Every structure is written in structure tokens, then in C-alpha cells.
Amino acid sequence: MNVPTLILMTLMLHMLAQAACAQFGPNFPSPANQGLGRPIPASSPVAAQSNDQGTAVNGPVVNNALPVSNSATSSSSPAGEPGLDFELFEPGKLVAKVGDLPIFYGDVLGDLNQIVEQEMPDASETLKDLRRKELFRQLLPRLIEQKTVYADFLRSMPDQSRVPEINKQLDQTFYDSEIPQLLKKLDVASTKELEEKLESIGTSLRNVRQAWRESQIVGFYLGEKFNEEREVTHQEMLDYYREHIADYTVKPRVKWEQLMVRFDRFPSKDAALRTIEEMGNRVVYGARFDAVAKRESHGPNAADGGQYDWTSLDSLANKSIEKQLFKLPLRYLSDIIQTDDGYHIVRVQQREPGVAQPFVEVQTEIKTQILAADRKTKVDDFLETLQEEIPVWTIFDDEADAQTARDSFALPTR
Numbered sequence: 001m002n003v004p005t006l007i008l009m010t011l012m013l014h015m016l017a018q019a020a021c022a023q024f025g026p027n028f029p030s031p032a033n034q035g036l037g038r039p040i041p042a043s044s045p046v047a048a049q050s051n052d053q054g055t056a057v058n059g060p061v062v063n064n065a066l067p068v069s070n071s072a073t074s075s076s077s078p079a080g081e082p083g084l085d086f087e088l089f090e091p092g093k094l095v096a097k098v099g100d101l102p103i104f105y106g107d108v109l110g111d112l113n114q115i116v117e118q119e120m121p122d123a124s125e126t127l128k129d130l131r132r133k134e135l136f137r138q139l140l141p142r143l144i145e146q147k148t149v150y151a152d153f154l155r156s157m158p159d160q161s162r163v164p165e166i167n168k169q170l171d172q173t174f175y176d177s178e179i180p181q182l183l184k185k186l187d188v189a190s191t192k193e194l195e196e197k198l199e200s201i202g203t204s205l206r207n208v209r210q211a212w213r214e215s216q217i218v219g220f221y222l223g224e225k226f227n228e229e230r231e232v233t234h235q236e237m238l239d240y241y242r243e244h245i246a247d248y249t250v251k252p253r254v255k256w257e258q259l260m261v262r263f264d265r266f267p268s269k270d271a272a273l274r275t276i277e278e279m280g281n282r283v284v285y286g287a288r289f290d291a292v293a294k295r296e297s298h299g300p301n302a303a304d305g306g307q308y309d310w311t312s313l314d315s316l317a318n319k320s321i322e323k324q325l326f327k328l329p330l331r332y333l334s335d336i337i338q339t340d341d342g343y344h345i346v347r348v349q350q351r352e353p354g355v356a357q358p359f360v361e362v363q364t365e366i367k368t369q370i371l372a373a374d375r376k377t378k379v380d381d382f383l384e385t386l387q388e389e390i391p392v393w394t395i396f397d398d399e400a401d402a403q404t405a406r407d408s409f410a411l412p413t414r
Helices: 003-024 045-049 106-119 125-156 160-185 191-200 205-225 234-243 269-284 289-296 319-325 359-389 395-408
Strands: 094-098 101-104 253-262 307-312 342-352 392-394
Touching: 094 125, 094 395, 101 106, 101 125, 106 125, 106 205, 125 205, 125 359, 125 392, 160 191, 160 205, 191 205, 205 359, 234 359, 253 269, 253 289, 253 319, 269 289, 269 342, 319 342, 392 395
Parallel strands: none
Antiparallel strands: 094 101, 094 392, 253 307, 253 342
16 A cells, blocks of 8 residues: 555544544544644744644644754845845745745745734834745745645655545544634634634635645655654663763752842942942841841842742853852852842852753653654655755745856956
């Protein structure tokens, strides 16, 4: 049985399982969603704001996605440099072609607008356009990778007439499960309002549905190709643990307290220095640290007696204070520490050294990491092979050709 036929069967089982899940409740087991989707760039703050299902507007950002290679064709020119006039782009503008499959600007415009509006709603249109340019260069290669795998799926199918059958099954799930999520995410009450909302951000329900279809097919296709898990030996896991011991080590941490005076509360730094000295002396001669902090300190935790809970090494922005915290003897006042804001005195109440987690406690996690790395390597190699077999054109190719032509006519420098 070939892979596309197996995918059709798998998809049908997937639909049945989801229908059962809807009937019997959320505890009914449902297959993991493995689609690649169209990830929001990691550099975007919005990446951390996606909902629990990971759904993006133009293409699902799915939680159990197989790894994505970074090898797709892209341009490294930063946004804002001379180049493509994105302001002239219409949704129907062809921006890439993968084999015979087109990619239009409208396929990515909804995601661009959604991210930009969440990141910088009050920014000027000029700044928003610059951000769209930057995001477009990041999103297009990911979309090309997904489209390349989808093209390979289509060419691998012995019977192309079965594609509508697959799409019909997927559409049912899309309307049953994805539409309710989109209604909630975009805060609309009906499908008609959803269509209007999508159009307002530069996309359409049709585009969203097609992107979701392709992400599901690509996920199952790659899942069937790379679903074999080899046996990971104990020695291999142990070697990984030793090589990555820093990842499994809990950093040293301290509980501490602080007295602080701010420069902006005094006429001079000398006046601030005299005050912090007096505060420290009162503690030395028997005053309670927390009482002095509550009464006189200007620190952010002064109302709590200057107390700070467990603080890990490398977690403080002020390295001068952090250095003192991890070298001071317990319950000794530090010397006066000067920062940009003021003077500080700190005291460590408790300290715990950095400790490596026992191998037996992280063994399962290590096995998962090793298998994930194996799978990523296989997918990256597969994508690299596809890029050699399936021709890809992007609008950046024209930009590169134009730059080459300009360079060829450039006058030599003296």
C-alpha cells in the first residue's frame, strides 16, 4: 500500500476519532495533530500569545508539528532596504510558485496583518509596512516548505481523483472543530461575521480552509514517512545526558533582602549615601532588617520588608547586585552597591547550590529529545531532496536578478 493511499485511510480514521471525541467528550482519545501549519516567526512576541490550540488565522500553528527546515529559498535583505514595493502588492499578486502550485500574497497577508496588529496596534502605517516586509520574508520560506511537501504528496498519488474525497473529509472537520476556534479567537458570533473579519485583515475563509487542509495533509504525509522510532540505547542516552548536563542542572539560587535609596529622592548623591549608611548601621546595631526596609527603603519590595524569594543565578538584570548575592556569606550585610538608580545593601538569607537532576529522572525526556533530533534530520534531508526535484520560484528571485544586473553595470571604483 503506497503512502498517499495510506494517508487517505488514516485521515478517515482521524475524522471518525474526532467525531467520537465530539460525541463522548474531551476524554475520548483523539489522534495528535501533526500538521506543519504556518508557524508565527519565533522572533515575534505574538508567538508566545497563540492560543492553546495554536491556531493562526491563515494557517494553523499546531502544537505537535514536525520540525521545519530552515533551508527554503529566502532573501536575507533586511526590511527597509531598497527592494520590493510591498505597498503595491494586491492579494492576487503571485509571490512564489512551487512546481505548478502558486502562492499568492493573499495566502500570507492575513497572517501578516494579524501579527502586526497584535505587536504594534498604535504604530504608524509606515512602521507597520516595514514590519510586514520583515515578516513576509520570514513567513514565505515556511509556506514554501509546506507547499513543497504538499506538491510531493500530490505527485505521489496514483489516483488524483481521490483528492476531492480527502478534501471533503477534511472540510467536515474544519467546520466542526476549527471554525468554533476561529469564532472565539476573532471574537465573532457567526460564520458570516467571521468571513467579514477575515476579509478586513486581508484574507478569506476559503484561504484559511485551504491552508488548514494542506497543513493536515502535510502533517500526516510526513508522519507516515517518518513514523518509525528506532531503539535508543542506554549508553546513547547517558552520553547525551553528559554532553548536555547544563540543560539538566538546576542553577544556584538565593533568598535575599535589600535596602535601597534612589538618587532621584535626594538633592545629591552624597545625601543618598549618608542615608543608606545610616540604614545599614541601624541593622548592624540590632534593628530588624525588614522594619528598616519598610520604613525607609525605596526598593520595589520595600513594602514587603525588602524580601525577595528564590532568585536563580543569571536571572537578575543588575549583575553588580547578583555578584554579591552569590558570593556573600549567609546573613552578612554587603558593602554599599552603586547602580544607575541608587545605592543598595543586600543580605542573603538562604542559598542552594546548583544541582544536576539525576539521570533516571530525565531519561524519558532525553529519549524524546534524541528521537526528535533524528526526525528533524530526516525531515530536513527530505526537504533538501524535494528542493532539488521540485522547482521553486519566488518574487525575491526577480529582485536578486535585478541586483545582479545592476551590479554588472556598476562602474569600477578608483
